[in-house]
Amino acid sequence: MRIYCPATxxxxxxxxxxxxxxxxxxxxxxxxxxxxxxxxxxGKSQEYECVIDNITKDKAELSVVKAxxxxxxxxxxxxxxxxxxxxxxxxIIEKTVELGVDRIIPIKTARTIVEYSPEKAKEKLKRxxxxxxxxxxxCGRIKLPEIELISEFxxxxxxAKNYELAVIPHLGPGNKSLKEVFCxxxxxxxxxxxxxxxxxxxxxxxxxxxxxxxxxxxxxLVLKVDTAAISVVAFLRLFTH
Numbered sequence: 001m002r003i004y005c006p007a008t009x010x011x012x013x014x015x016x017x018x019x020x021x022x023x024x025x026x027x028x029x030x031x032x033x034x035x036x037x038x039x040x041x042x043g044k045s046q047e048y049e050c051v052i053d054n055i056t057k058d059k060a061e062l063s064v065v066k067a068x069x070x071x072x073x074x075x076x077x078x079x080x081x082x083x084x085x086x087x088x089x090x091x092i093i094e095k096t097v098e099l100g101v102d103r104i105i106p107i108k109t110a111r112t113i114v115e116y117s118p119e120k121a122k123e124k125l126k127r128x129x130x131x132x133x134x135x136x137x138x139c140g141r142i143k144l145p146e147i148e149l150i151s152e153f154x155x156x157x158x159x160a161k162n163y164e165l166a167v168i169p170h171l172g173p174g175n176k177s178l179k180e181v182f183c184x185x186x187x188x189x190x191x192x193x194x195x196x197x198x199x200x201x202x203x204x205x206x207x208x209x210x211x212x213x214x215x216x217x218x219x220x221l222v223l224k225v226d227t228a229a230i231s232v233v234a235f236l237r238l239f240t241h
Contacts, residue, residue, distance in 0.1 A: 001030055002039040002140070004133050007046075015040055015050055017060040027055055038062065041136070043144035045070050070142035076189045078103040078163070079233060080156050082196035083114040084225035092226050093128050093147065096233045097135035103146040104128075107193075109153045110201040121150050153193075153200075157208050160191060166213040168193040169228065170200050175217035178235055190236070194229045 003026070009016045017023060017040075026032050034052050040062065041047040046069055050062035079101050081092060093104055106128075116124060128147045136144055160166035164187035169175070193200075193208065200208070209215065218228055 001026075001032070002041065002137050004043055004137055004144070005040050007042040007044055010040075010042055010046075010048070013064040015048065015062040015064065017062065018058075020058075023055070023057065023060055026052075026060055027057070037065070041142045043133075043136070043142070045142065047142050073100070073102070075187055076102045077233065077236060078105065078189075078191040079194065079229060080105040080107050080153075080191060081194040081229050082107055082109045082153075082225060083112050083150065085113045085197050087224065087226045089124075089128065090131055092229050093131050094135045095226075095230045097132050097141075097145050098139040099230070099233045100141065100237050101145055101233050102143075103148065104132075105148045105156055106150045107153045107156055108150060109196050110204055111196045111198040113196070116150065125149050153204055154207065157193065157204075157211050157213065160208065160211040160213050163187070163189045163191045165190045166193070166208075166211070167191070167216050168195075168200065168205065168208045168213040169216045169218045169232065170195060170205055171222065172202075172205060172215060175215040178216055178218070178232065179239065181214055181216050182236070182239055192232050192236075194225060194232065196225060 003022050005015055005017055032038065032052060034054060036052050038050050038052065039047060040050050046067055048064045049066040050064055052060060053063050054061045079096055081104065083089060083106055089106055096104065125147065132145050132147050165185050167181055218231065
């Protein structure tokens with residue numbers, strides 16, 4: 001099995017697991033014991049093949065047998081996604097993390113309906129980060145993605161010029177296809193903006209283009225937020241593979 005352990009709990013060839021959920025999964029669900037082997041990733045750059053030295057209800061101690069480094073990615077991909085109305089952002093995070101997204105920024109737009117209090121937003125962030133860890137464990141990635149706190153669209157889009165390529169799919173006329181956009185560029189840092197139900201407002205599209213975003217089309221069909229986000233990330237990873 002494969003588990004996550006922060007780098008702070010990894011010292012040379014020794015790893016200490018303190019997370020109750022992971023200890024429960026090791027001992028009670030998988031019924032692993034002293035001498036069994038397990039894979040551990042640090043969420044940054046390393047994965048370790050380990051052997052269990054000792055496991056109790058509070059702690060698991062492991063020894064590193066072999067280590068490997070994460071394979072460098074071709075580009076850094078940020079997904080700035082509007083909070084969806086009917087589907088949960090949980091699902092979007094799970095699937096785009098499995099597809100290799102590096103950063104997810106939930107955004108509020110002019111047509112976003114979902115509202116969270118500051119306290120609720122912090123709770124959601126913890127949940128989303130936990131989902132990202134579980135998705136990373138499942139798909140075999142070593143570096144954990146960053147999940148940021150909910151931000152206003154205007155704030156995030158003002159940072160678009162910090163990326164080599166910024167793309168905003170929308171339903172307006174005159175957009176390039178994703179294939180056309182990426183045939184023209186070989187960027188190392190990309191941000192993709194995904195709008196809410198009802199699309200971005202004309203003012204938001206204008207602001208995005210003023211900040212260097214390229215308008216893109218996702219085809220003739222109108223896609224839901226989750227479908228659009230997952231489709232774009234999947235396309236980029238497969239198209240640039």
